[in-house]
Structures are given as structure tokens and as C-alpha cells.
Amino acid sequence: MLVLIADKFPASGREVLGRLGEVVYRPELSAEQLPAALAETKADILVVRSTVVSETALAASPPLSLVVRAGAGTNTIDTAAASRRGIFVANCPGKNAIAVAELTMGLILALDRRIVDATLELRHGTWNKSKYGKARGLKGQTLGLVGFGMIAREVAVRARAFGLKLLTCAHHPIAPELLEAHGVVQVADLGALLDASDIVSVHVPYSKANHHLIGADQIARMRPGATLIHTSRGGVVDDKALAEAVRSGRLRAGLDVFEGEPAGGQADFKNIAGDVGDIYATPHIGASTEQAESAISDEVVRIIESFVARGIVHHAVNLNERVARYSLVVRHLDRVGVLAGILMALREERVNVQGMSNTIFAGGEAACATITFEQAPSDECLQRLRDHEAILAVELRAART
Ligand SMILES: NC(=O)c1ccc[n+]([C@@H]2O[C@H](COP(=O)([O-])OP(=O)(O)OC[C@H]3O[C@@H](n4cnc5c(N)ncnc54)[C@H](O)[C@@H]3O)[C@@H](O)[C@H]2O)c1
Numbered sequence: 587m588l589v590l591i592a593d594k595f596p597a598s599g600r601e602v603l604g605r606l607g608e609v610v611y612r613p614e615l616s617a618e619q620l621p622a623a624l625a626e627t628k629a630d631i632l633v634v635r636s637t638v639v640s641e642t643a644l645a646a647s648p649p650l651s652l653v654v655r656a657g658a659g660t661n662t663i664d665t666a667a668a669s670r671r672g673i674f675v676a677n678c679p680g681k682n683a684i685a686v687a688e689l690t691m692g693l694i695l696a697l698d699r700r701i702v703d704a705t706l707e708l709r710h711g712t713w714n715k716s717k718y719g720k721a722r723g724l725k726g727q728t729l730g731l732v733g734f735g736m737i738a739r740e741v742a743v744r745a746r747a748f749g750l751k752l753l754t755c756a757h758h759p760i761a762p763e764l765l766e767a768h769g770v771v772q773v774a775d776l777g778a779l780l781d782a783s784d785i786v787s788v789h790v791p792y793s794k795a796n797h798h799l800i801g802a803d804q805i806a807r808m809r810p811g812a813t814l815i816h817t818s819r820g821g822v823v824d825d826k827a828l829a830e831a832v833r834s835g836r837l838r839a840g841l842d843v844f845e846g847e848p849a850g851g852q853a854d855f856k857n858i859a860g861d862v863g864d865i866y867a868t869p870h871i872g873a874s875t876e877q878a879e880s881a882i883s884d885e886v887v888r889i890i891e892s893f894v895a896r897g898i899v900h901h902a903v904n905l906n907e908r909v910a911r912y913s914l915v916v917r918h919l920d921r922v923g924v925l926a927g928i929l930m931a932l933r934e935e936r937v938n939v940q941g942m943s944n945t946i947f948a949g950g951e952a953a954c955a956t957i958t959f960e961q962a963p964s965d966e967c968l969q970r971l972r973d974h975e976a977i978l979a980v981e982l983r984a985a986r987t
């Protein structure tokens with residue numbers, strides 16, 4: 587088994603992976619160089635951070651069966667192409683959420699006190715207490731969290747300690763216990779959140795549907811003097827519309843992600859923070875704490891170990907989530923050919939199997955197979971299975987609709 591790591595990854599994690607197989611560490615690889623490196627190494631498993639994984643890259647190594655995103659967002663990987671090729675894509679949900687939440691609070695506090703501007707003036711020898719002694723203070727202000735996933739919840743935990751009132755919006759009703767535990771109120775929709783918030787912080791994944799979720803109209807709807815914090819993904823916010831609103835003095839903004847940002851570690855990048863003073867900005871470092879990188883590394887190792895040892899992919903993001911209409915539970919003696927016999931019987935009925943698992947009981951004499959499908963087998967087929975001398979019990983279950 588060969589693992590190609592095409593981004594920065596801790597030495598400790600590389601060492602553990604090295605015990606499972608060969609590890610090729612190429613953190614310098616760009617999206618353009620990735621296909622050739624995959625073709626050359628014939629990697630079975632690819633580990634990436636923000637490096638873009640295109641369909642060409644996925645096709646370059648025939649044995650490639652798993653791509654692990656050493657982070658949260660998977661929009662940089664062509665998951666549709668991976669699904670067509672039967673390649674698993676997995677991520678590490680929540681493992682860098684605290685780091686992003688800490689940066690979010692850092693941006694909120696820095697903007698309120700204008701810490702960056704005050705520092706720059708002091709560095710140039712100017713004492714300007716008159717100008718910088720005018721913060722609003724956070725206590726009692728309302729923070730609107732767009733999305734209520736792993737990062738937003740960690741932001742809520744920290745923001746509560748600063749006395750902020752918390753709102754969120756989502757596509758679906760959020761469990762009341764979850765909201766209550768975080769001291770958050772769910773409002774009807776994004777518009778209601780923008781109307782009521784002094785600070786808006788964006789924590790949703792990038793997708794076609796979320797492209798410019800915070801566009802010119804949403805920016806215009808924010809309260810005059812409000813602050814927008816964006817640490818999710820370039821493209822969720824319309825950077826141009828935001829820059830105009832900040833330039834006009836209506837809003838302030840704290841950004842960690844940008845439209846068209848470079849994928850690598852160092853590059854020239856003309857960006858909206860350049861000419862707009864009330865934008866505080868960091869170069870996509872939300873996840874870049876030692877703590878988060880170590881948690882991510884442990885999770886990547888866990889995912890790969892489980893895949894190699896048991897074929898189980900934790901946090902796969904490109905599986906068919908639809909619950910099959912029927913499942914057949916067959917308890918049987920653990921003998922060669924029993925499972926093949928069950929599958930042959932289903933094949934004769936032209937039943938297309940969707941999922942299958944088989945668990946062996948202690949002692950190794952009996953096992954339990956669960957097979958899922960959309961179309962029910964006939965009573966005769968079930969009876970034939972029940973009559974099999976190595977089958978102990980057969981139960982057909984229909985999913986609730
Ligand atoms: N700046 C960084 O370094 C950094 C680090 C980690 C993650 N991220 C980005 O942050 C995103 C969120 O991370 P997370 O760990 O919280 O993910 P998550 O999957 O736990 O949470 C995202 C939530 O947003 C919700 N959502 C999606 N579209 C929505 C919409 N239009 N309106 C309201 N809710 C919506 C989803 O249902 C989900 O609950 C990631 O997808 C990634 O792009 C950035």
C-alpha cells in the first residue's frame with residue numbers, strides 16, 4: 587500500500603503511516619503537478635489539505651481507492667468524479683473547529699479594538715489613544731452565526747463567555763437541546779439573522795448553492811456599522827460587494843478566506859484587504875494551529891488504518907446516503923459458500939444488492955449477514971433461503987417510509 591501525501595503533514599503522523607505501508611511525502615506538489623505524481627507513484631491512498639484534486643488527478647493512479655482531506659472542507663476535491671470511479675473521499679470533521687473558532691474570536695476582538703491599526707501606528711512611533719480609545723465593547727452585542735456545524739458551535743461556546751447574544755440560521759430546524767446547550771436562538775432565515783446581528787460570522791461549506799450566499803443584497807441588509815467575519819471558504823461571500831460596503835464605511839470585516847486565493851503556502855496575491863482599512867485579514871490560517879494539525883493528523887491516521895485493516899471508511903463524504911427500502915438479515919453458519927449462495931438466490935430474482943455486511947459471532951461458528959436493496963425478493967426466494975441447511979434464520983425488514 588502506498589500513501590502519497592501532497593501537502594504539509596506532521597512527521598509523527600507520517601511515521602505511523604509508514605508502519606502500514608510506503609509513504610511518499612511531497613508537500614510541494616501543486617494541483618497541476620499532482621496527476622503526474624499520482625501516475626508515477628501509483629498511489630493507493632492520497633492525503634491532501636487545500637491542494638485541488640481534479641478528475642485528471644483521480645484518473646492518474648489506477649489503484650487509487652481513497653482520498654483523505656486532512657481538514658474539513660472537501661470542495662477542493664472533485665467528489666463527483668471520485669464517486670464515478672468508486673474512490674472514497676473522506677474528511678476530518680470537527681478536528682480543526684476549535685482553531686477556526688479561536689481565529690474568529692481573534693478577528694472579532696481585533697476589529698472592535700482596532701488592534702492591528704493601533705499596533706501599526708505604535709510601530710511607527712505614534713501614540714494615538716484619542717483615536718483608538720473608542721471601542722464599542724462586545725458584551726450585549728448580537729452575533730449571528732450563519733450555519734450551525736462544528737465550527738459555529740465552538741464559536742458559540744467562546745462568544746458566550748464574552749457576553750454576546752447568539753443567533754443562528756439553518757435550512758432545517760436545529761435540535762432544541764443543541765441550541766439550548768449553546769445558548770443560541772435559531773431565527774427563521776438568513777435575512778432575519780442579518781437584520782438582527784451586530785456581528786455576522788459565516789460557517790458554511792462552499793457549494794454551488796452557497797456561492798455568494800452573502801452577496802450584495804445580503805451585505806446591504808446588514809446593520810450599518812456591523813461586522814462581517816468570514817473564515818469558511820472563498821466564494822461564499824462576494825468579496826467585491828463586501829469591499830465596497832467596507833470602503834463606504836458601512837461595515838467592517840475580518841477575513842481568513844478569499845475568492846481566488848492561492849492554494850500554496852506563499853504567493854503574490856492582490857486582495858481586497860490591500861486598499862480597504864477596515865478589513866482585517868489573515869491568509870487562510872484558521873486551521874493552522876499545532877493543536878489542530880495534530881488532531882487532524884491523528885484522524886487521518888485513524889481513517890487510513892481502519893480502511894487498510896477493515897475496509898471501513900470513516901467520514902466518507904461521497905456515499906449514497908439514501909436508506910435502502912429493504913434489508914435482509916440472515917443468521918447463518920460461518921461456512922464457505924453460504925454468502926455466495928444467498929447472493930446467487932438474490933441474483934436469480936434480479937435483486938440489485940446495495941449494501942452488505944457480515945459479522946462473525948465469538949467462537950467463529952455463526953455469523954449474521956445484512957444485505958440491503960430496493961426491491962423485495964419473493965416469498966419463494968425467502969423460503970429457499972430458510973430451507974438452506976447452513977442458514978439459521980432469515981428476516982426481511984422494510985424501511986419506514
Ligand atoms: N479557515 C479555515 O482554515 C477553515 C478551517 C476549517 C473549515 N473551514 C471551512 O468552514 C466550513 C464549515 O466547517 P464546519 O467544520 O463547521 O463544517 P460542518 O459541516 O460541521 O458545518 C457546516 C454547517 O453549515 C450548514 N449549512 C450549509 N449551507 C448552509 C446555508 N446555506 N445556510 C445555513 N446553514 C448551512 C450545514 O448544514 C452544516 O451544519 C468548511 O466547509 C470549510 O469550508 C475553514
Ligand SMILES: O=C(O)[C@H](O)COP(=O)(O)O
Nearest residue numbers: 635636656657658659873
Ligand atoms: O477546510 C479546512 O479544513 C480548512 O480550510 C483548512 O485548510 P488547510 O488545511 O489548507 O489549512
